[in-house]
Amino acid sequence: MGITARGVGLLVAAVVLLGLGFRFAYPELTLLGAAAGAAVGYAALTAAWRPRLLVSRRADPDRVARGEPASMTLTVRNAGRLRSANLLAEDRCGSRAVPVPLLRLRPGRDSEVRYDVPTVRRGVVPVGPLRVTRRDPLGLVAVARPYGETAPVWVHPRIHPLTAVPTGAGRSLDGRVDGVPHGSITFNSLREYVVGDDLRRVHWRTSARVGELMVRENVDTSLPRLVVLLDNRAAAHPQRVDGVAESFESACEAAASVVTAAHRADLPVLMLLVGPELVEGGSAGDAGMPPLDRLAAAELSGEDDALQGVTTRLRQDRLGDTLIFLTGPGGRDGLGHVGALRGAYPSVLVGVFGAAEPTPAGTAGLVVVDAVDGAQFAAEWDGVRRW
Structure with missing residues (x-):
């Protein structure tokens, strides 16, 4: 509860009038002071009444690409039984306030307001x-x-269509053999039989030994496994326009385009960020959130030395066979760490965004794509022939 400036003035006047009235025995001043105090008390009781309101909201849609329209529908219901509601209300939408008129809202009635959600910038x-x-x-x-x-509205980066996808490396039990465009089937493990499994995949010798049906679980090991590494270090994107690093926005668009193309081609893809990612005070993790949502929530990190730790993890775990590293002009200093991964990842491509000068040819032996924005990256990506 907050008292306004007018209320403060009236309350001070009430105290002064009551003090003077009692001190000098002026009943008129005492009466005026009592009236002023009663007015403040009546105002406090009136404002303390808490209306019973049921509020629901619906985003249409709640996930949208940057620049596409999105709206929010707010429904307010007066759940009280006796009094109509005449209230001043506003809904928060990002950093702006949207006025919501609640005038003469009778008991049991609804008031609905629909307004646009700003989607000019990527984010939540x-x-x-x-x-x-x-x-x-x-x-x-x-x-x-x-x-x-x-209710959050997820504004995803723009997605630019990619027609080319890496062919990957076919692997066998003896190791990596060659690049193949089509898949092959390789034994992976045994598991218990489930109704609907093909009986031709039953491993009878193991089934006889354990006393229940066991089937072979096969995997397609020749499909490429993509790892998208997005550089969200602040040092990698030093240039700002109105507080926004456009090179990082372009890198997010490129990451979204690669992830979407991989999903459409039914290829496994893993997206990682160099710096830590936080969503509403907690860690987003590597797999607990859809990739496009993680890209919408991605922010620049001040941990400028995080690249070495991430590349060490990638070298040890070998999470895929095709690595796509997306960075800004300040990230070219760390291409040596990325180039050291060529032994663990047969195909490594680097996308550099917003650099004033092109990256020198043959840097760390990598395939480097210099692009101004996500659209140019998509065009250059489709022209890459050496994976």
């Missing part, structure tokens, strides 16, 4: 909660209360 736009301000008729006391939950 928090919408809500509804903030209702209750004032007394004299404007002496104002009480603001939140209603409803916060």
Whole structure:
């Protein structure tokens, strides 16, 4: 509960008038002071009334590409039984406030407001909660209360179509053999029989030994496994326009394009960020959130020395056979660490965004694509022939 400037003035006047009235025995001043105090008390009681409101919201859609339209529909229901609601309310949409008129909202009735959600920038736009301000008729006391939950709208990076995908490396039990465009089947493990499994895959010798049906689990080892490494270090993207690193935005678009193309081709893909990623105070992790949502929530990190640790992990774990490293002009200093991964990853491609000068040919023996934005990266990507 907050008292307005008018309320403070009236309360001070009440105290002064009551003090003077009692001190000098002026009943008129005492009466005026008592009236002023009663007005403040009445205002506090009136503003303290808490209306019963049920708030629901629906995003249409809740996930959208940057620049595409998105809207939020807010429904407020007066769940009270006796009094109509005449309130001042506003809904938070990112950094702006959207006025919500709640005038003469009778018991059991709804009020619906629909407004556009800004999608000009990539990110997670928090919408809500509804903030209702209750004032007394004299404007002496104002009480603001939140209603409803916060609903996020995920603004994904733009996706540029990619027609080419890496062919990968076919592997056998004896090791890596060659690059192949089509898959082959290799034994991976045994598991218990499940209704619907092909009986031709039953391993009868093991089934007889353990006393229940066991089937062979095969995997296609020749399909390429893509690893997308997005450089979100602040040092890699030093240039800012209105506080936004456009090279990082372009790198996010390139990452989204590669991930989407891999999913459409039914290829396994893993996306990693160089620096730590935080979502609403917690870690997003490597697999706990869809890749496009992680890209929407990705922010620049101040840990400029994180690249060496990530490349060490990639070398030890060997998470795939095709590595795509996406960075900005400041990230070219770390291409030596990425080039050292060529032994573990047969195909390594580097995308550099926003650099004033092209990357020198043959840097660390890598395939380097210099691009201004995500659209140019997509065009250059389709022209790569050496994976």
